[in-house]
Amino acid sequence: MTAYVIVDIEVTDPVGYDEYKKLAPAAVALYGGRYAARGAQAETLEGDWTPTRLVILEFPTVEQAKAWLNSPEYAPARAMRHQYATSRTVVIQGL
Numbered sequence: 001m002t003a004y005v006i007v008d009i010e011v012t013d014p015v016g017y018d019e020y021k022k023l024a025p026a027a028v029a030l031y032g033g034r035y036a037a038r039g040a041q042a043e044t045l046e047g048d049w050t051p052t053r054l055v056i057l058e059f060p061t062v063e064q065a066k067a068w069l070n071s072p073e074y075a076p077a078r079a080m081r082h083q084y085a086t087s088r089t090v091v092i093q094g095l
Helices: 014-030 062-069 075-084
Strands: 003-011 034-038 053-059 085-093
Touching: 003 062, 014 034, 014 062, 014 075, 053 062, 062 085, 075 085
Parallel strands: none
Antiparallel strands: 003 053, 003 085, 034 053
16 A cells, blocks of 8 residues: 655755755665655645655555665665754555
């Protein structure tokens, strides 16, 4: 069943983060993922959540999403993301 990874990112070093953005897509694709939304302007409709940068990834399953996140292929990019941004990441199973 489809799974969605939602990442709320606050970029602290835009130059370094640009390098991360070059590395991440290949690992996402390798695990069957695709970008559903990335970095577009978010509009808060209710509540006080004001994300800085949202990324939504779609994977075939929750297991594949977790495999991607913890994969050796994504590890270098993940380390860069942790260095150049603060992020919160969740996965949710689709319908």
